[in-house]
Amino acid sequence: MTDYLVKALAYNGYVRAYAVDATSTVAEAQRRHDTWNTSSAALGRTMVGALMLGATLKGDDKLTVKVQGDGPAGQIVVDSNGQGDVKGYIDNPHISLPLNEAGKIDVRGAVGTQGFFTVIKDLGLKDPFSGQVPIVSGEIGEDFTYYLAVSEQTPSAVGVSVLVDTDDTIKTAGGFMIQMMPGVTDEVIDTIEARLNETARISNLLDEGQTPEEILQNLLATDDINFLEKMPVQFKCDSSKEKFAKAIITLGADEIQAMIDEDHGAEAVCRFCGDKYEYSEADLEVLKQAALGEA
Known part of the structure; x- marks a missing residue:
């Protein structure tokens, strides 16, 4: 198992924590999209x-996580699930x-500081859950932290980090998410905050x-x-020729005839x-x- 995520509980269950090494996963995205640093x-x-x-x-x-800032990066869209699969793209x-x-690396300069940070959850129900907050940082980690505090009422600390090599390849990528559960003491919070700062x-x-x-x-x-739990994580996209074919059918017969003529x-290209x-x-x-036949 190269890339993996661990889930943990600490302080008698009052602190929930996650950490992930996603180096190969992010490297795969960098290779597929030819992203610069x-x-x-x-x-x-x-x-x-x-x-x-x-x-x-x-x-x-x-x-789905959408980061829609006013910087030159444009929109960032990432899909993930409960099985450790992730895929994503950046407009620029x-x-x-x-x-x-x-x-x-000036991520804030690329993302911008004005715009929206949105999370859409498909939990198999009739309607997806959607939460949206303003971008507060553009550095991404602080934006996840703010989203969790405001939309999910879960006080959290999120750190996300990518080390890019001089040739634009990914040296390492990973992060942590620490969440405080109801009833956690101020002493525990202070201890963790001090450790985070150093x-x-x-x-x-x-x-x-x-x-x-x-970590x-x-x-x-x-x-x-x-x-x-220790869970493998990986870049995985479920696009296929059949899926795109269904999308083409929805364009209608006239549009398809125009493609033929x-x-x-x-040619269909998957953005993810x-x-x-x-x-x-x-x-x-x-x-x-x-x-x-469908008309």
Whole structure:
């Protein structure tokens, strides 16, 4: 198991914690979308946060995180589920900004500070749950933290971090999410906050060889940790030629005929994974007949 996420309880169950090493997962997204360093960090941080949020769901349940800021990155969209699968894209993959004042990748500069942070959860019910908050930081981790506090009324600390190499490949990517349960004492909160303030970025800790378990043990500053689950995480997209075919059918027979007449075929490209699907004139003729049958 290369990339994985751990779930834990600490302080007699008053603290819920998650940590994830998503290095290969984010590297796969970087490769598929050819993201440059600032775009890689912005997309990667969003994927890491979505993985941890997805880990709070049951297996088949899924969620979508949308970061819609006023920066040059445009929209970031990430899907994840309760099984550790994640996929995502960024509107502008080719952003490479100068480092910020702290000497770090300027994710805020790419995302922007005005806009909305939205989480849509599909829990298998009639209607999905949707929560939206303003972007408060643009650094992504603080935006996840604010969303959880406001939309889910769960006081949390979320750290998401991506270390990008000089050739734009991903060295490490990971994060943590620590949530305070009702009844937690101020003393416990103060202890964890102090440790958070003195801990290095998660991507640096992973680069030093620390595991998600070790990262949580350090952050929680207690021996009272019960590790509940260790779950593999991975980049996974469920796009297929059949799925896109169904979408083409919904365009209607006239639109499909226009594709046949003008382009003599069609190509569909998945935004999430970049895979391409080709449709010949004969394929489109079959889809046109299906569209006529549905009309």
